[in-house]
Amino acid sequence: MLSKKTQYAFHALVHLAENVDKGPILISEIAQEKNISIKFLENILLELKNAGILGSKKGKGGGYYLMRPPKEIALAKIIRLLDGPIALLPCVSLNYYERCENCRDEAVCGLNEVMGRVRDSALKILENKTLKDILTRSA
């Protein structure tokens, strides 16, 4: 399961995407709209900003905004940033690989192979679907 952090991030990003035309959006507005603790959300948005996904403006009229159009922000990127590996096992992770301590040889480990396939099938979706694809469907 994705952590609350990542879930909150997605909802916040959706809100920002659905309001791109309105200039910088307040943390407090997002927090209220999406029912998220404002202080917790603050940390999350900062992290997204430091990763170059969001930009911000301080002072009156300030807030957060997307650095790129929604269709260029892949879901996989957000998950990896805030949650870490997408793979179910460290030994099949592309970005967070760790050697398996419990098997003799990954090359002939059947678990490794099957979990690699699960990873591929998830990535096929998560690398290609973007913020644009998770906006509210009526909008």
Added chain:
Amino acid sequence: MLSKKTQYAFHALVHLAENVDKGPILISEIAQEKNISIKFLENILLELKNAGILGSKKGKGGGYYLMRPPKEIALAKIIRLLDGPIALLPCVSLNYYERCENCRDEAVCGLNEVMGRVRDSALKILENKTLKDILTRSA
């Protein structure tokens, strides 16, 4: 990521599957072979037994054994038992569903839809692949 518990369970099950002909297998043997803390493994095997996946025999000559042939034990079942939901979000989980607290209407939530697809693609593999499919490939 799957918990250590689930990872250990898979490795233990593989060992049992690869030794079906040898009668009950000792916890200690599995622990040593797969490099798992024996006491931790004990708990895991018990849980698998209580779920009807393993059987056991006490006393001398005792140990654990599979209750069904490896090809009838789906990977999804093991994961759900020891790790809980396979879905990335509670609101798209088939077995552990929880309402989303952050969106107004799941029916039009794009995140819900995409994550539902990720779940389906993972389940397509994990429901159909079994213990038999994760045995060491040379065997």
Added chain:
DNA sequence: TTATTAGTCTATCTTTTTTATAGGTTTTAT
């Protein structure tokens, strides 16, 4: 230039989950 607004930063705290261990109990083969 000062007050206000709003993000920045870092630290800490609480709770939950995960991982692991301990030690006695029961069953069974010999």
Added chain:
DNA sequence: ATAAAACCTATAAAAAAGATAGACTAATAA
């Protein structure tokens, strides 16, 4: 009887997740 091996329950230790606090900095407007 005794030794082997699973059973059971509790607890402890460590790590991660979730949440909060408060002082700091930058931008804007009066």
